[in-house]
Amino acid sequence: MTDWPRLLLPASFNGQGFYVESGTAEAGHSVSTTKIPNGRHINESFGPNARKFEVTAYLTGALSHVRAEGFLSAAETNHRGVLILPDIGPSLVRLTKAKREFQKDKLGYIALSLEAVAEPANAGLRLSANALEAQIYAVAGLAATAFGLFAGSSFRLAGQPSTVQEAAYDAAAVPLGDLVALRDSVRLDPAGRDALAPAFSAATLALGGLIDDPSSYGVALANAAIALGDAADPATLAETIVAFGAPDDAPPPQVSQGTALIIAENAGYGVALQSAARALALGEAQARRIYRDRGEAIGARAIATAVFDDALSRAGRAGLDMARELSAMKGLIAELTVRREADLAPLITVSAGRSLPSLVWAWSLYADPLRAEDLARRAGVPHPGFMPERFEALAS
Template identity: 70%
Template sequence: MAEPALSGIRLSANALASQLFAIAGLVPAALGGFVASAFRLAGQPSTVLDAALTSAAGALGDLVALRESVRLPPAARDAVSPAFAAATLALGNLAADPAGYGDAVARAAIALADAADPATLTESLVSLGPPVDAAPAQVSQGTALVIAANAGHGVALTAAVRALALGEALGYRSYRDRGEAITARAQAAAVFDDALARIGRPGLDLARELAAMKGVVAELTARLEADIAPLITVSAGRRLPSLVWAHALYDDPSRAEDLARRARAFHPAFMPERFEAFAA
């Protein structure tokens, strides 16, 4: 019996979010594999190991800064604390178990994304800007090259952790209008593209999972965008109450408050003479 054609099937937003979370669940192992393969640690002198520890710590430090910027409420902060403590412990054991650190910092990123407001987390990542590139080696031989290479991998690790956190968070996000969804999709693409450009050959598995996340994020955002009613421009010759507009546009007085908020009215009784609203 022939298989049914699936190309015309559109997954629901919930199904796409579930798919996104499933892919995110595979990233910790892939990130662990990247750290184990990329960082040169075995047999290296203490100067190299110390520098590698600093480079790898950058990813966790960046994640801590992100945690502070999203201002988690006390209960949510307590919920993510064990994952951050585990990552800190794994960092101290980097030389012996680099894969364990990659796995642990990825799980901390997922925990943070699960606890934070998705829109706030997105805004925080955008405000941080891309991770700063590692400095090139000052001497083109010996340990200087190893230190510089490890530093570059540390930046790639930071970028990958950011992409993972953002991708996980966007599985929970909803959008007020199509413009917000379009902006979020572009912002996510930039974060994922930055990570994918930095990973390199040691992280092929990681790159595959992050590329899959990027694709699902784009599809999910587009699906949610399509479900949002388009905006229309409403105008009148004088200021009218939002309640009047709610009746006129939707025959639903409960939408008056949202109309006033979207129009940035200084008072619901005095809507602007021209403003944008959702189509009915």
């Protein structure tokens, strides 16, 4: 049986996510009908009309009014961009109208009426790689705010006994400890570790004030994840996350009532933050990753998808805002990886009846002796003078 909701894409305009209540897409053709004598007529085609989109979108959360203002500003200024609808996918459009609705009895919920017209086919559907990279960094900032909203609204702390608060502190410390372990495993140079120190110190300090201000800890944790993504080598960070394995699920409550349920819920929120922090760090790093070949790009895209899917599966209802921003980042990373992958040469298999130096192969394949070192490194040989009889190399 087809699970239709899982096939839907997260909706966004230029990386700014929203939920969709309903939407329409309109297409047509421009035809001029001219009457001629004897009751006849002729039709002249002037080509297809611009495709139009009308969407009823909505925003939720404490920052919904701020994000709604962003859509209104986009319609006035930065109105050209990529519109992604759940059942249609990306379209390059001009946002022609954004209408905000306010209802006093629905605070924290803002409805938007969006209208857009598609750009002509020759306008270029895709944003540049640099623009996609910039959007990933912008979404990371929005994700940090969403982390704070999640931590502030999910952890049950106020008025709880000390046993619950202590358990919640331990649960919230897990994602920060996980980031520290990642930091210590990605082999940062001294300058890189120094660059991370302020963000990790701020997160540690915010953890100490978790009971009174969990929102600040969520933001600080996200900023530490972003800083780690900026400092770490993207490939090494991805390999380390894979080596660590997916976060363990929170243990179930020992009894099905009272504080045991609250302790188990808080533990689950800690795991959700741990998985989300990993995704945020990896996404920040992937934005600037350069690939050696298509195989590496395909593998990196698969790892990023798995990490983000794990984070999205754990967010739950309390993490809708966080999941929205992570979904937007996931889509942007996938598109950016595909873009950079398309510019790479495919791999070919080279074989010979005997071992030859990499210098010979560099000249034979590329007429460029400077590429001998890359051939040897790709083949994994201990000495460039003795290449294997069969190995992989770039086609060009």
